[in-house]
Amino acid sequence: MTSPLRKEDDHLHSEYMQIAMGPSHPAMHGTVQMLLTLDGETVVDVDVRIGYLHRGFEKMAEVCTYNQVIPYTDRLNYVSPLCNNVGWVMTVEKALGIRTPERSEYIRMIVCEMSRISDHLTSIGAGALELGGFTPFLYAVQAREEVWEVVEEVTGARLTTSYTRVGGVKADLTDNFAERWAHAKKEVERLIVDVDKLLTRNRIFYDRMAGVGVISKEDALDYGFTGPALRSTGVDYDVRTYAPYLLYDRMDFDVPVGTNGDNYDRYLVRIEEIRQSFRIIDQCLAQMQPGPIKVDDWNIVLPPKPAVYNTIEGMIAHFKLIMEGVKVPAGEVYGYIEGGNGEVGFYVVSDGSGRPWRVKVRPPCFALMQALKPMIVGGLLPDIIPTFDTINMIGGEIDR
Numbered sequence: 001m002t003s004p005l006r007k008e009d010d011h012l013h014s015e016y017m018q019i020a021m022g023p024s025h026p027a028m029h030g031t032v033q034m035l036l037t038l039d040g041e042t043v044v045d046v047d048v049r050i051g052y053l054h055r056g057f058e059k060m061a062e063v064c065t066y067n068q069v070i071p072y073t074d075r076l077n078y079v080s081p082l083c084n085n086v087g088w089v090m091t092v093e094k095a096l097g098i099r100t101p102e103r104s105e106y107i108r109m110i111v112c113e114m115s116r117i118s119d120h121l122t123s124i125g126a127g128a129l130e131l132g133g134f135t136p137f138l139y140a141v142q143a144r145e146e147v148w149e150v151v152e153e154v155t156g157a158r159l160t161t162s163y164t165r166v167g168g169v170k171a172d173l174t175d176n177f178a179e180r181w182a183h184a185k186k187e188v189e190r191l192i193v194d195v196d197k198l199l200t201r202n203r204i205f206y207d208r209m210a211g212v213g214v215i216s217k218e219d220a221l222d223y224g225f226t227g228p229a230l231r232s233t234g235v236d237y238d239v240r241t242y243a244p245y246l247l248y249d250r251m252d253f254d255v256p257v258g259t260n261g262d263n264y265d266r267y268l269v270r271i272e273e274i275r276q277s278f279r280i281i282d283q284c285l286a287q288m289q290p291g292p293i294k295v296d297d298w299n300i301v302l303p304p305k306p307a308v309y310n311t312i313e314g315m316i317a318h319f320k321l322i323m324e325g326v327k328v329p330a331g332e333v334y335g336y337i338e339g340g341n342g343e344v345g346f347y348v349v350s351d352g353s354g355r356p357w358r359v360k361v362r363p364p365c366f367a368l369m370q371a372l373k374p375m376i377v378g379g380l381l382p383d384i385i386p387t388f389d390t391i392n393m394i395g396g397e398i399d400r
Helices: 057-061 070-074 081-096 102-129 134-155 177-199 203-209 217-223 227-231 263-287 305-310 312-324 364-370 372-376 381-391
Strands: 017-021 033-039 042-049 331-338 343-350 356-362
Touching (some): 070 081, 081 102, 102 381, 177 263, 203 263, 217 364, 227 263, 263 381, 364 381
Antiparallel strands (some): 017 033, 033 042
């Protein structure tokens, strides 16, 4: 019987080599394993195995109140947690049939765009590092540090922010936020220019990226691509413009679109999206006015502390929200936003209690990982690295 690894029509009767790449391989980040079938350095076949980082988000969410789920959303895409925070509470608010005050919507947009910048800087920097570009990695991480300093000042945390609440946000922007953001923006813009100069026209970087990891527009749509990976193929789909939420319909910004669907276009799309996020944040700061940051309903948001300590109504409302949670009308709802890597969606079924009966998350990276096999089969073994990096897979959101 012929070995499944035996090459066809090979007079030397040689065999393909089968090796395991990951999960301990540095480029797999401990979260993915690829069983590769190689003909020399050419990838003949691959079995991509996910699930080495298991969060169990959906089942954990079903035993928590709606606000208790927020810290778990931090750990889906932990590089842009604020997008997940906002997506979750907006889905619950959709089920409640409420809309939060205008100022809170501007704040949510600001923190989402800061998270998007952080996500793209991480993807660009780590991708450069794994191709040997240590200096642009340091520049990107330094730029991300500037953003995280501002995020920490607003939310109290750098990574696991848990900033939003059903009905609003945890706290208002700091008094000196505009000045802090202006300083951070100036530093990030300077560092992005340095990264651009080091990478975009770098002969080695270009040769490793251009024409590698290609996927067509049609295949990307069939696989369910969203985000920069889809836009790199030429599809102008961005949830912020296609189905505007919050106050994105008031924003003037461009959606970068590529043409080739390769690693290089995915890199260029992210570079430009960082600049567009700057525009959105600046417009939010110029447009927003003072006002409440939460809905005025003690059935949804916690009463102020003086009311809790000094009135029986405040104390009871606080107790019921903490112990029982926000009572969401029975039914089902799907909410979605534009995350760092694409469409982040939450499907929630409520039985009328303070805890979701069923939760399903639609993470962008799960769809992207489906297409990794056709994107790398036929290419070379070293080409797996930049392709995997430009997909920007985050293990915390794809476990099933």
